[in-house]
Amino acid sequence: MKKRLTATREVLSDLRDDFSLCGKCKLCQACHVQEVEHARFWRNCPAGTRFRFDNYYASGRMEMARAYELCEIEATPGLIHSLYTCMLCGSCQQQCFPLKQINPLRVTELMRETAVREGWGPLPEHQPALDNLEEHDNLLGLPQADRGKWAEGLGLKSAAQEEVDILIFTGCHYSYKEGLIPAARSAARLLASTGARVGILGEGELCCGAPLLELGDRDWFETFAWENIQRINATQAKTVVTLCPHCASVFSEEYAPELEAEVMHASQVISQAIKEKKIQPNHEVAQKVAWHDPCRLGRRLGIYDPPRRILASLPGLEMVELPRHRGNTLCCGNGGMAAYAFPDYGEWVAQERVFEAEFTGAESLATSCPWCEEMLRQGAKARGSDLVVENLFTLLEKGIGGEER
Ligand code: SF4
Ligand code: SF4
Incomplete structure (x- = not known):
């Protein structure tokens, strides 16, 4: 039986108060003007700014969620387009929640989970990424055996075999992409320069699953999450340091209850090391x-x-x-x-x-x-x-x- 990370799952209907109480005030469509000096930069919802109609903003998507949940509308191509053009950037949440206590971002995430559960999401264009995850356990579709190659010559420990204080969770992009590997190497050198014993899992590290969760596939995300949690806990590292904020967010929000290590983003650890003059x-x-x-x-x-x-x-x-x-x-x-x-x-x-x-x-x-x-x-x-x-x-x-x- 598949291990569940969350005892009780949230579903779209749990957010009924949110999408029903949305007042269509449209504060979610732009930054609050008192906080951004130049009118040229008020607009802050990429989907709404690009595609203009209300259903591309959180305000419209809340109405779509309400109507879909009450079976007033179906999953038309237009609805699917507006759902998957959202960048899940959370600006709408930032503008709405402090004033209204409404969660437009969560509604969109749960709409996507509904889409996957009912078989009308994600989009065919996402299939190559899903194939890569299925066949190679990483988003890039590259050999898993090469996942630790980015760290060659840095002297990092193999965390599956050696004791470490800090386990770096590199993430798919920093592990494989030529233009990004120098950044991962810099972060690793800086972390090691603090005197901590720093290691990686190499080919033992799998995709964190964030792309699956973003697309709405919670079931599949949880299989990746559970496998990573077992491997991270087995290292007995005190701290797991992520280089990618997407890994950091799923670790903090989803993995955390099962993870024995403290989760930090590299910027937190390195900023502290500067403060301590390490x-x-x-x-x-x-x-x-x-x-x-x-x-x-x-x-x-x-x-x-x-x-x-x-x-x-x-x-x-x-x-x-x-x-x-x-x-x-x-x-x-x-x-x-x-x-x-x-x-x-x-x-x-x-x-x-x-x-x-x-x-x-x-x-x-x-x-x-x-x-x-x-x-x-x-x-x-x-x-x-x-x-x-x-x-x-x-x-x-x-x-x-x-x-x-
Ligand atoms: S989502 Fe929030 S900010 Fe946007 S229209 Fe609804 S209540 Fe207003
Ligand atoms: S999360 Fe989606 S709807 Fe909200 S501001 Fe970002 S792109 Fe717009």
């Missing part, structure tokens, strides 16, 4: 840098300050805030698995974010999420922008004179 940036990094808050790291987990403290520790670095920052951050365009099905739409959102960074006069846009890094680079390229998209940890390594050569 890492001391002393090389000039004369750059004007804008920080992009990844939705999962910021809005979802509330990790806003550690990355800013890391940037502030770099001598010569000038950090600027984007007009949409912290709780008002704009999705990079790669959230909710939407760009898998609608790549032009994802790139369109990324270009908007790059434009916003250019508006501040920043030379580079730093972040700490593989999904964001990749999509923002794509956006910068599509815009023909000179803006450089940097990873937080490679930037920090410049500040200690130890970047990868």
Whole structure:
């Protein structure tokens, strides 16, 4: 019998109060104007901004959920399109919940779970990613035996065989993607430089399952989650450090009750190490840098300050805030698995974010999420922008004179 992580599962009807009480006030459609200085940057729902009709905003999706739950409407192609163009960025939740105590993001997530349960979701365009997960246990469809290759030569411990203090959970993108591996290596070197015994699971690490949960397939997500939990607990590591905010969010929200290790994102551990002077940036990094808050790291987990403290520790670095920052951050365009099905739409959102960074006069846009890094680079390229998209940890390594050569 499959092990369930959650004793009682939430289903769409449990959120009936939320979607029934939605007042159609549409506060979820944009940032609160008193918090974002420039009107050009008020709009903050990627799906609604792109596709315009109300059903692409949380306000409309709440009505769709209510009507679908009461069997007033069916899962038409239009409904499915609006459901899977949502980037699950959580801006609607940020605008709505503090004022109304209503959870539009959760309604969308549970609509997707309904779609999968009833067989009308996800989309055919998601199938290659699902095939990769089924055949290779990772999102990229690459050999699982190569999952630990990113760390070759770093001297990390094999956590399945050796005792570790910190277990790095690398995630699919940082494990395999050429353009992202340098960031994973920087983070690993920085963590090891604190004196902790740092290890990885290598080929023993599976996809965290976040993409499945985002698409609405909770059953399948739980099989990945349960297998990872067994393997992580077997290492007896005190702390599991995730490099990817998507891993961090499912670990904190879903794995946590069964996980014996404390879950932290790398930015939290490294920012603390700087505070304790275990890492001391002393090389000039004369750059004007804008920080992009990844939705999962910021809005979802509330990790806003550690990355800013890391940037502030770099001598010569000038950090600027984007007009949409912290709780008002704009999705990079790669959230909710939407760009898998609608790549032009994802790139369109990324270009908007790059434009916003250019508006501040920043030379580079730093972040700490593989999904964001990749999509923002794509956006910068599509815009023909000179803006450089940097990873937080490679930037920090410049500040200690130890970047990868
Ligand atoms: S989801 Fe919340 S903010 Fe949006 S229309 Fe409904 S009540 Fe208003
Ligand atoms: S989660 Fe993001 S993309 Fe989806 S409706 Fe809310 S603000 Fe729009």
